[in-house]
Amino acid sequence: MRGRFVQSMAWLHTWAGLIVSWVLFAIFLGGTLACFDKELDYWMRPVLHQLAPGPIAMDAAAATLREMAPHAETLYLNPPSTRDPSIRGFVFEPGEPTMYVALNPRDGTLIPPTAGGNFFFILHYNLQSGTPGVYLVGLAGMLMLLALVTGVIIHRRVFKDFFVFRPQSGGQRAWLDGHNLTGVLGLPFHLMIAYTGVIIMMSTYMTAGVEIGYHGDLAAYYEALSGAPHPVEQHRPPSRVASLNEVLDDAVQRLGGPVQYLEIAHVHDASITISALASGNDEVAGGRRTLIYDGTDGHFRGESASPPAAYRTYQFLSGLHRVQFGGAAIRWLYFLLGAAGCVMLATAAQVWIEKRHRQAVAAGLRSGYGLVRALNVAVIAGMPLASVALLWANRMLPDNLAARADWEAQSFYAVWLLAAIWAVLRLRAGKPWRDLFGTTAALLIALPVLNALTEPLSSLPASIADHDWVLVGIDATAFALGFGFAWLAWFNTRPRKNLRRDARTRAASASSHADRPRERSA
Amino acid sequence: MTIWLIVLALNYVSWALLCLAVARHHRQHFGAEASLRRARLLRLGGWLATLAAWVIAVRWHGWDIGSVDWCASWMLTAITWVLLQPYRPRFARWLAFIAGAASLFALISFSSLTLF
Incomplete structure (x- = not known):
């Protein structure tokens, strides 16, 4: 009975693994390189390498974004961080694709775009092919989970051969040892990364929750997650616009640490609101504090409620995957473990053919x-x-x-x-x-x-x-x-x-x- | 950075000890199987080393980031130890010895300063 079960698991491991192994390899290599996406971005933007010291031009950067996207509804500006000296701008404009640019932190001008390390990040989560790509990556992730579980079942000497690696034996034996070595010793990482990877994009391919709880209204779902009520639109232009530099300074002081981004909502309405999210890279789940400012005169309105526990759990799982916490040392560990995952997939493909x-x-x-x-x-x-x-x-x-x-x-x-x-x-x-x-x-x-x-x-x-x-x-x-x-x-x-x-x-x-x-x- | 290295070093020591506690690998390294007592001591030392690494990582970075750091470095040091086995077993053993000595030294000198 057990023999047949193991045999069918071996079959499943072989074929579920083989059909996605090449896609998975691309996802793994892309993700491994994306551990240092911001660093690669920086390397690929030489104009940032020789920055003179000086103040951060958040207002000039926002003006550039407004000029580029005159009908933008929401702007996001990431102030410079220890990983990346540029100001990052994201623009959401109804009916337009999301714009993502890097701006010079001294004068707020646009930095000539580069594919950057971000290329590998996008490749990692949607193979550079939009929503169909997200589905394909999700499917590959689920099959990877299947391959990991069946792999443990069919590997009957997990503990006996725990420390065994025999490259000299050549052929299938050596490849299989290499596959087991990277697969078994890296198993907690592979399980974690496959599971959290599937979870991150959950609301894209498991829509039942949003359909039932929010009648399919994704915007309402995200608003509920954000914990901050959306400002009510007043249908008249703002009398004036607050200085982002002043808001940023105030937020850094109140939070006692760096700010991840400033969100400017309702850019062209009197209800314009600025939120500042704490960077929170001292927690796996990321920043939890959001400060809210009036967008016209920049006065501090208060702090939004902490995200609900369920969403915080999601943030923890996605944070575990995206490794924005803890600094370069942990990113290096992820990079090396990702490389081990690439080796696991590459040796798997070799085992298949050698066998x-x-x-x-x-x-x-x-x-x-x-x-x-x-x-x-x-x-x-x-x-x-x-x-x-x-x-x-x-x-x-x-x-x-x-x-x-x-x-x-x-x-x-x-x-x-x-x-x-x-x-x-x-x-x-x-x-x-x-x-x-x-x-x-x-x-x-x-x-x-x-x-x-x-x-x-x-x-x-x-x-x-x-x-x-x-x-x-x-x-x-x-x-x-x-x-x-x-x-x-x-x-x-x-x-x-x-x-x-x-x-x-x-x-x-x-x-x-x-x-x-x-x-x-x- | 130093703490990160100590966690790595202690985890590496942990795998070296746990591996040498296995009869087959003890024979490969020392020519004979370990006595029951010696094998038990090696295993205990291995678990204690990684426990110490976890405690240090958590004190350094909080329970969440510390645990992630500890676990990631535990996996990587395992792969490192096993990869060295067929090619440079003696070097792997010496590395464990040096890593253990260096992290003990660093911990003793730190404990009088800031860490604990």
Whole structure:
């Protein structure tokens, strides 16, 4: 009975895992890079690197936003933070797509847009394809949860093999050990990240609650969540508009800490209201205090009620996922655990193909096996290359190019497409893994050089001299990762051990498997 | 930053001890299985090390962020220890020794200053 159950779980693990593994890999790599989205944004906006010290131009920034979106209903302005010296502006205008820009904190002017680290963040939650993408990511997340649970069920030696890693044994054994190592030891992280990831977008694909409780009115639902009553519109323009700089100063003083954002609601109405949310990065769930100001004269009206417990729970779960708390040290831990998740997915894909090695060779490349192998190279080796290409495009594209941010994004897609084509073409005779990993390594190692050539003031030595550790961190990490990818390329240059060993292993398999129970893992 | 490193170091020590408490891995490292007493001590030491790491992390950053930090660093140090096993087992052991000594030293010098 148990045997059949485990077998069916193994089947589920294999196939539920395989069909989403490539999408999941893209989501995981995007999310891993998005741990440092603001830092990458900063790196990709050299105009911010040489800021003179001075006051924060919140009012000038708001004026720029009003000019760009004359009919905006709500503006959000994030004042500079320790992670990002720019002012971030979000604009909600009825019937228009949400606008998201970075503004110069000294004069409030628009900073030329870049795809930025934000590109990876959007890729992470909707694959850059809007609401359908959110659904696909949600589905992938649910299947990942399924794969994690079934993975534990079919791995019968979780504790016995807890510390076991045998890379020298080659072939499927080594890949499976690698998969188990990153999967089992990182399991709490993977479970947490998959579960909270699904929860974050809950109201998008589980609409029953909003349908019943709010008769499908999403706006009413969000208003109830916010805890602050919406100001009643008065249908006449405001007599004057309060200074955001003064409101910000007052809010920082009252909160005794930094402000996450200022929200300006009813921009063109006499009911204009400014709210200031505490940054709250000393709590997993984020800021809970919101101060409310009159938008015409800027007088302090009071503090909005703390979010209700249910919503606070949601904020905790989403905060756990989005890791905006605790500073760079914890973001590094998430980054490394995310990388472990990428390895878990990459090794899983290898296990699948190694386990079916004989059938795959017999069936040739024009088969499902060939498709899996091509997708493995195209996604697992292709996406890192495309990601580095995005950073290169940021430094290589001419400054005065129209729609430069779009060009950066297009370079990402173009390089990924080329990598995929290369993977397919070289699968038969060449070593596409080596080619793509090698190119990625070269681009990563050369990134600090490119940076020094195109932005001499932001070069690695200059940033060290300026104590600009964010810039130093990105150049140094790219350089170090380059050696990691060089190792991967070298690893894929060696002759395939298991090909030669195959006959021998099969002959000896009876004896070599004698000392352990039959392997059931997929 | 120092506290973050101490948490990492103690968690790494914890995995080293817990791993060496397993008969099979003790044999790989020292050529013979540990006596029952020794294995028990190793296991106890392992759990105590990570408990200490958790207490320090929570004192540093509050129960919520501290626990997240502790758990993340616990997973990463496990992966680090296991990854080193087939390639550099002796280095892995020495690293645990140095990590343990350094964090003890840091804790003793801190405890007279600000931390506790």
